[in-house]
Amino acid sequence: MRRSDASRRAILLAAFELVGEVGYAKLTIEGIAARAGVGKQTIYRWWPSKGAVLFDAFLALSEDPQGDPALPDTGDLEADLKLVLRATVAELSDPRYDAPMRALTAAMLNDPALAAEYEQRLDAPMRALKRARLRSAQEAGQLPSEADLDLAVDLLWSPLMRRWLERAELTPAFADAVVETALAGLRAR
Amino acid sequence: MRRSDASRRAILLAAFELVGEVGYAKLTIEGIAARAGVGKQTIYRWWPSKGAVLFDAFLALSEDPQGDPALPDTGDLEADLKLVLRATVAELSDPRYDAPMRALTAAMLNDPALAAEYEQRLDAPMRALKRARLRSAQEAGQLPSEADLDLAVDLLWSPLMRRWLERAELTPAFADAVVETALAGLRAR
Amino acid sequence: MRRSDASRRAILLAAFELVGEVGYAKLTIEGIAARAGVGKQTIYRWWPSKGAVLFDAFLALSEDPQGDPALPDTGDLEADLKLVLRATVAELSDPRYDAPMRALTAAMLNDPALAAEYEQRLDAPMRALKRARLRSAQEAGQLPSEADLDLAVDLLWSPLMRRWLERAELTPAFADAVVETALAGLRAR
């Protein structure tokens, strides 16, 4: 018998639900197996760690039928970025996503292999999209052509991440301020 | 009998050393107790979790006799910030600090109480020092008086943290670029 | 300061009560100290083990103001023995005494020093009284003068102890039957 897709789905779903209910620290392989109605071996056979299961659960989520993954491009960079960063703020504030994301972040913090896979399969593509939108702005003359786009991405998004990570205040207004100041800096040089 | 300070020190030292050797995930209360030559109960009596022990180890470290905690203020904001951020880059790249910091970050990620204590006892004072330096710059006319200093701090430091967290490239040159762009943005408005 | 008699009494009482409530296995020095309102050291200062405390509690009990310790001697050996053995059966069946006695027996089983002290301070005097009554019977011609009184004591009392120990049926009628048969055997030789 080849790999059972039903089991695979059940495991990923169980992992995702459980991490939301009990947190990453109390997430166990046994718990996932029990909730998924699956033998432990079936998990160990296909994943090296609970972090990897969690990661796949995320992958499955982000590969779900979602429309155009590209960032909006109305021609107005500042407006588009405010839109996107406000959406990011909303997502980070949603408790449905907060717990699993924290869990995944914790998993990666102490598992370089997992972090590498995350970087490659989730983070890099996302950053590529962001860079693409900025490059389009360069071509439209809204950003200097010498601007360092990697720096720009960090300047724009990492303040949000910092506040989320440390559970500090994270508002749409803050997102706007970040966009305005960062863009001003990028344009000024 | 009152609390034994010798045991307290031994525990914090053992925790700090062990986390550097085996990482946070494999750090155990039993291991700390054994290394410190202490009964487990002596740890459980005074700390609620291994994360809390680790946090105290950090506190002890940062409260050690260290000279003036204030940021340098030569009158040249940009130069001073580059100095400080390059030092931050160096520290984050030092394996002696990398492992324990990752551990503490992981501990806080899944323990809001710990995160709150971190924010209050380590992060807030540090941010106050950073804001103080920026305020001094405002008074010296190197920054507009309306600039949002909390935003400024995040704009300057969180890109470094992002790259450290995700083990991306983190160089002194990047620190310089962040300072230049962020300051430009802050001044432009 | 000399030994505090109030503490001593409180400890013995606490030990006696506790053993009745939780049994010997779950009896702890800490528990006794807490119940007696006494520091642990006060117990360790005066007794070597929880068994020794228990033993002293028994001693205190059996040294309490109780009338004539001698066995009854009406001149009718068989009647007197039946009276005494029936009383023994009653005592062994009384739950107030059952638990502490079992506890003390268990303590002695695995502590030869305690067993020796028991033999010397409680058992030997009791056996002496029993032999005395039998000797009186010999003098009255109710028992042959060559009868082995030590054997006689065991023949009479140990069947009761056996049934108590193994929680078998233990009735006054059984006591009577033991007396009749044992005496018959002792007289027949």
Added chain:
Amino acid sequence: MRRSDASRRAILLAAFELVGEVGYAKLTIEGIAARAGVGKQTIYRWWPSKGAVLFDAFLALSEDPQGDPALPDTGDLEADLKLVLRATVAELSDPRYDAPMRALTAAMLNDPALAAEYEQRLDAPMRALKRARLRSAQEAGQLPSEADLDLAVDLLWSPLMRRWLERAELTPAFADAVVETALAGLRAR
């Protein structure tokens, strides 16, 4: 997976050996597990207490290939009983059996459930054999047919047990004397 018989045997052997080496009080589940090369859980999975393990160790021993369990029946009751009781004396004096037996006795003293199982699985069958020999004597006219055989068994064996329990002198001669006197008493009525 079904219960591992190799582990079961190793545990019982380890328990038996350890109790002889360190005594019941210092016998620990961890010690048994370590000596048997077994996880603690494997003991807790199948036995409720260390007393129960010890009891099973005894059961295994007494169920080992041993010839005819019946008491000798040469037709001469007194001679047969002396033989058996002298053997009992020898066994009780053998340090190889003394320690484990004391341990088991202590375990039963404070654990009624264990005592009940002992009574049912070890004591009752033994007593049945003893009664069988006495009944055979009744049929042979060596004992009155009205004799109470349960009383007879206690009269014969409990004196030995008493002396063993309290570490009193226990000799073959004593066994002979018990047999003679008890039989005389049983016959006289």
Added chain:
DNA sequence: CCTTAATCGAGACGGTACGTCGTGTCTTCAT
């Protein structure tokens, strides 16, 4: 009568064992 040293209560300490939970490997059995 007033020191003063033994004893007291309290409880922290380094340890050992408890009984439970989870790990990752393995074997069995039903499908």
Added chain:
DNA sequence: ATGAAGACACGACGTACCGTCTCGATTAAGG
């Protein structure tokens, strides 16, 4: 011939007591 079920050796958990050790705070002698 796969997968659920779950036993296994192992290791850590957090708790309970062990017996030892300070701590002040009585407290009853004896100077």
